[in-house]
Amino acid sequence: MVKSIKLDTLQLGVCYYPEHWSEELWENDFKRMREMNISTIRVGEFAWALFEPEEGVFEFGLFDRALDAARRYGLNVIVGTPTATPPAWLTHRYPEVLNAAADGTLYRHGMRRHYNYNSPKYRELCAIITREMAEHFKSHPAIVGWQLDNEFNCETNVFYAEADHIAFRAWAQRKYGTLDALNAAWGTVVWSQTYTDWGQIYLPRPTVADSPNPHLALDEKRFISDSVIEFARIQADILREVAPNHWITTNGLFGHLDSHALTDELLDFFSYDSYPQFSTIFPSADENPLLDRKWSLNLSAARDISPNFCIMEQQAGPGGWVNRIDMPSPRPGQMRLWTYQSVLHGADLVLYFRWRTATVGTEIYWHGLNDYHNRPNRRVREAEQVGREFAQIGDKIAGTAYQANIAILRDYDNEWDGEFDVWHGPLTARSTNAWFKTLQYRHIPVDYVSLSAVGTDPEKLLRYQVLVYPHAAILSEETAELLKTYVEQGGKVIFGARTGYKNVHGHCRMQPFPGPVAELCGITVDDFTLIKGTVKAPALRWTTTDAGGPESFAESFNDILRVEDNAVEVLAEYASDYYAGSPALTRRKQGSGEAWYYGAAFGDDTVSIILDLLGLDSPVSSWLQAPQQVEVGIRQAADGSERVFLLNYGADSARVEVKGDYSDLLGASIEQETLELPAYGVAILTKSVDSD
Structure with missing residues (x-):
């Protein structure tokens, strides 16, 4: 079942905190929101x-009055359960609810998200308030819906309170049944780590060289994800029982959480918090980085969970805490650009964070639409423009689906294992960035697909x-x-180095790499080396006349391949080092599809x-x-008609050549087959009604 938000038109919203402001401001705030076509508050x-x-x-009196005032102005309300911020009386009276560092030090009151998911007392108190x-x-x-908690696993995604160790022990016992099975899964025969009593089982604790058992470390992430889902289920079940006419979502996309399982089991749709400026202040180190445009990859991950989703927090200004995170102000037009970036990738409801910048607390520099002085500014004017545009074109966009015919696959096990394992983890981010960036610059839309969402159905891949x-x-x-079936039925799958050498426990297989896809690819890995330090990446020598372009290098890791099947084509060889002339990129046809293997x-x-190629x-x-x-992307309606988004991330204007009878839903003119997109400009092209 697809878990998507279901709206007839694009809707605009804003996060609002009535408790932060004098009640005298509420009426004017809500009046101004409606004038801006804002329909929803959180x-x-x-x-x-x-x-x-x-x-x-x-x-509940303060919020009764605030919600009544919102209702008078026709605003929809999303209510968040407040369990991300337990009050001082709670953590003082029940310190067992607090999260802890790996060494046992408790995280005290004074921040947020300082609780642990597995405290029985915290679960009890959360159920009561919910x-x-x-x-x-x-x-x-x-009220139209509820948000569970806020940003599960933000701030920290590891938990070492006593309650977590106890819960992990029980989780491991349920998972493995016997200590013999657990010891086999964790490979405890190494270094005399064998467990002989369940009381000896703990989450990773400080060790010499800070290097816990890697198989235990992988299960730790799986346990944390299950703990979040169990904690969220308590609230979701209560809301389903008591308020069945309201939808349920949560916001996030943080580490050590299977957001697909969370959504499938508990939510009506997924929500995401979009802050593209993070990719600008923390740019990738490669040449010509995507910067804020790279945020489209994160939005693609959200879209994989819910094809149409909610942005619960859309960046509306410079961001920062008093002691960390310092983002520059969005340039004129960027806030609107980022809003349509979210819409392109599937958002049908977008809420800006926040209505007015806080005057007190940690987030006094995390700016909202309105500044402290509450007077008009350019961010408010941009939001007003977006509101007018949503009112004009929203029914032509909502419910349409992003279109792509290439996908980058991901999975939680490799992400979690790769955090700890330096022999494969760093490769994934590098390669994903290279593929996504190159596809972006070539204007080829791409999906980011988790295999947990696919299950065992090849039809979900054959699109x-x-x-x-x-x-x-x-x-x-x-x-x-699954991938073999996909290939046989016409798909092309491309693997990279370090494929298939581990099983689900993280054990290295006693068989030639790439393990279970070696036959599909028709190769084995004869030798391998890290590319690091004084070891330089060899150039590639392409063996096909179809290959062109600049010189390319086999980066980060080199699998030296041996061809095992006469059907394999060698498309590139290593051009230097002791393995010069060995295959680096191969292709093998099977059925009506192809399996490619690249050893770097x-x-x-x-x-x-x-x-x-x-x-x-x-x-x-x-x-x-x-x-x-x-950026070029397509949202397609059920009748096959397309809305082609053009998003200009440049600080200068962009000239776009358009052939055929197209018009811009946002009103830009196309003259002599040319569309001029201003700096940070947006256009949404559709085929004219009277065209062929």
């Missing part, structure tokens, strides 16, 4: 101390002409069979050549030409 996610000022005493809120607000006509699965060190036999991490130039081009290349600085 409230309450940090207000536990107001809802329950002392244990067992509940006060039920009290649900009972109180269930019939309020302004794509090409799959890129860069460095799947952990590769199960079931996944290998992917670089931009290599990806570009591979795309040429694949013959993969932009779906709009026959009628549209745009410079690199413009």
